[in-house]
Amino acid sequence: MQKNSGRIVILGTGGTIAGKAAQAGDNVGYTAGQLTVADLLTSVPALKDWPLQLEQVAQLDSKDMSHAVWQQLAQRVQAHLDDPEVAGVVITHGTDTLEETAWLLHRVLMPTKPVVLTAAMRPATSLQPDGPQNLLDAVTLAAQPGVQGVLAMLAGAVYDAAGVRKWHPYRIDAFSGGDDGPVARLVEGQLLPLRPWPTGMALGVDVLQGDVAHWPKVAVVTSHAGLDAELLQAQLAAWQALGLAGVVFEGTGNGTLHVAIENAAAALKAAGCEVLRTSRCQGGSVVGAPAGALPSAGELGPGKARVELLLRALKRRSA
The missing domain is CATH 3.40.50.1170 (L-asparaginase, N-terminal domain)
Incomplete structure (x- = not known):
């Protein structure tokens, strides 16, 4: 060897x-x-x-x-x-x-x-x-x-x-x-x-600088049957008061989201909060971009999508 x-x-x-x-x-x-x-x-x-x-x-x-x-x-x-x-x-x-x-x-x-x-x-x-x-x-x-x-x-x-x-x-x-x-x-x-090794452009380790207590806050919200719009609004309002920078919405199926989430997400985007939608399915990726749909995280699951939004927010802060 x-x-x-x-x-x-x-x-x-x-x-x-x-x-x-x-x-x-x-x-x-x-x-x-x-x-x-x-x-x-x-x-x-x-x-x-x-x-x-x-x-x-x-x-x-x-x-x-x-x-x-x-x-x-x-x-x-x-x-x-x-x-x-x-x-x-x-x-x-x-x-x-x-x-x-x-x-x-x-x-x-x-x-x-x-x-x-x-x-x-x-x-x-x-x-x-x-x-x-x-x-x-x-x-x-x-x-x-x-x-x-x-x-x-x-x-x-x-x-x-x-x-x-x-x-x-x-x-x-x-x-x-x-x-x-x-x-x-x-x-x-x-x-x-079996396939080429991964490549790409690095953000650089300096993007992770500073006190982590003051890093941007990014949350994950799961879409599900019977979602309570009142609870959702209260949760998001509390998070926004803490300086919410991004939200990953873990959708059903092909990244589909409860109507209450769709309404809340529009308000978040208008307030400058970045959002992504993913799927709770264990396999596959979110495909397609239906009219009016939130930005897709593609093959990234909710955990990785949250990391992605965190890094984007850190990059904007350091720019």
Whole structure:
């Protein structure tokens, strides 16, 4: 297997991959983020002789991922990417918000080196943990010549930041790449590319500067049967009083929205609040642009769409 001569940096953030349960047979009742990234390496003897650099950025359950951790993580990734001796970066992460972190790093960094997020659906104490293989695969991918962009390496499949999504709550193969599928597969250490690596123009890590407590506020509102217009109006009014900068409306089907949301969204847009519509469906993308419809987030789910609006608002603020 050919690989780059530079070292691979592994940044730990916690998650199930670093989780522990009281009993080895318990794959649900565990506590995430208990092991350090150095602890994780002890379960992957195949990486013993690799040129690795370890750094613990955070130690949390990714359901609790914060803007502050995002800010620090992006800055640390950029610092390592700027080091000519670093071939790539691997990030151990929880599965719940992995896709959101991937999109943020993709939009901010657009790296020409690989930045590979990996995770696990079972804790490290499981009878059959999936974390060690995923970590080995992620480091292997990050060391491959020619690989670039923000990627997710999970259960043998490589996904780009735009397409990756968690579609199942507990299965080992809990992730998909949307309609386009994976970018590549890794089979017994051999990389099988399927599509071009992601590219684009970076916003730059400086867009994430400043006190995160004062970052623009972006919310997600879900459309559903029986939506109460009075509650919606009260909720949006309270948010606007706090300086609401954007709202993602998670629609039904092909991004369709309750009439109460359509009316409220028109008022928000008139007030200078940016809006996007997405779908609560786990697969596919929002397609088409019916007359009068709100701007579509395309293939982005509600979590990534919220990140997108946040970054747009930060960019406007820094302009």
